[in-house]
Amino acid sequence: MAAEAEPEPAPRQSSNTVPDWLIPPPEGFTAEDLDRLPQLPPRTELIDGALVLASPRAIFHTLVLSFLEHALRQASPKTVRVRREITVRLAKRQRPEPDLLVLRAGTAEDRRETSYRAEDVVLAVEVVSPESEERDRMRKPQLYAKAGIPHFWRVEEQNGYPVVYVYELDPSTGQYVATGVHRDSLRVSVPFDIELDLKEIDKF
Structure with missing residues (x-):
C-alpha cells in the first residue's frame, strides 16, 4: 500500500x-x-x-519639558502664548512637532485643529533624545529657519542637567545664528526677557 x-x-x-x-x-x-x-x-x-514615529521618552526629556514649559509661561508677556507638542505646518511635506512652541497671542485658534501655521510661531524648542539627535541638531533647525521661525532653542542633557543652545534667525541669510550656550542659567532678552536657573530642574 x-x-x-x-x-x-x-x-x-x-x-x-x-x-x-x-x-x-x-x-x-x-x-x-x-x-x-x-x-x-x-x-x-x-x-x-x-x-x-516617536520613541518612548526618558524621564529627563519629560522633566525638562515640564520645567521649561512652566518657566516660559511664568515669564511670557501677554503678547505670546506657550503650547506643548503640537505639530506645525511648514510646507507641503513638512509637519514636525516641536517639544515646545511660543506663539503670537493674536493667533486665531480653532480648538479642533491639530497644527499651527509657521508664521504664527515665535520660538520652537527641541529637547534632544538619543534617537532624535540628527533631526533635532540638523534637519529640524534647517526647516524652522526656512519657514521663517525667528527663534530656536535646542536642549541637550549634560550630567543630568539641561544645556540650552540658543539661535536667532538672520533674515539676510535665512539661517540661524548661534547666540549663546547656557549651562547653569539661561538669560535672554528675546523673544522676551527670561532669566532661569537651570539647576532648578531638581525641584520638579
Whole structure:
C-alpha cells in the first residue's frame, strides 16, 4: 500500500508585515495626511514626506519639558502664548512637532485643529533624545529657519542637567545664528526677557 503524501505546510505569515497605511505613496506623505491616516500613533511627525514615529521618552526629556514649559509661561508677556507638542505646518511635506512652541497671542485658534501655521510661531524648542539627535541638531533647525521661525532653542542633557543652545534667525541669510550656550542659567532678552536657573530642574 502506497504511503499517503504528507500535506504541504501552509505558507508562513511574515512577522514583519507593515500596515498598508504606513507605506508612503511614491511622492511621499503630505501635511494633510497626518489628519487622515488611521491608527497613527500619537506624536507622529512628517519630515521630508516621511512619517517619524516617536520613541518612548526618558524621564529627563519629560522633566525638562515640564520645567521649561512652566518657566516660559511664568515669564511670557501677554503678547505670546506657550503650547506643548503640537505639530506645525511648514510646507507641503513638512509637519514636525516641536517639544515646545511660543506663539503670537493674536493667533486665531480653532480648538479642533491639530497644527499651527509657521508664521504664527515665535520660538520652537527641541529637547534632544538619543534617537532624535540628527533631526533635532540638523534637519529640524534647517526647516524652522526656512519657514521663517525667528527663534530656536535646542536642549541637550549634560550630567543630568539641561544645556540650552540658543539661535536667532538672520533674515539676510535665512539661517540661524548661534547666540549663546547656557549651562547653569539661561538669560535672554528675546523673544522676551527670561532669566532661569537651570539647576532648578531638581525641584520638579
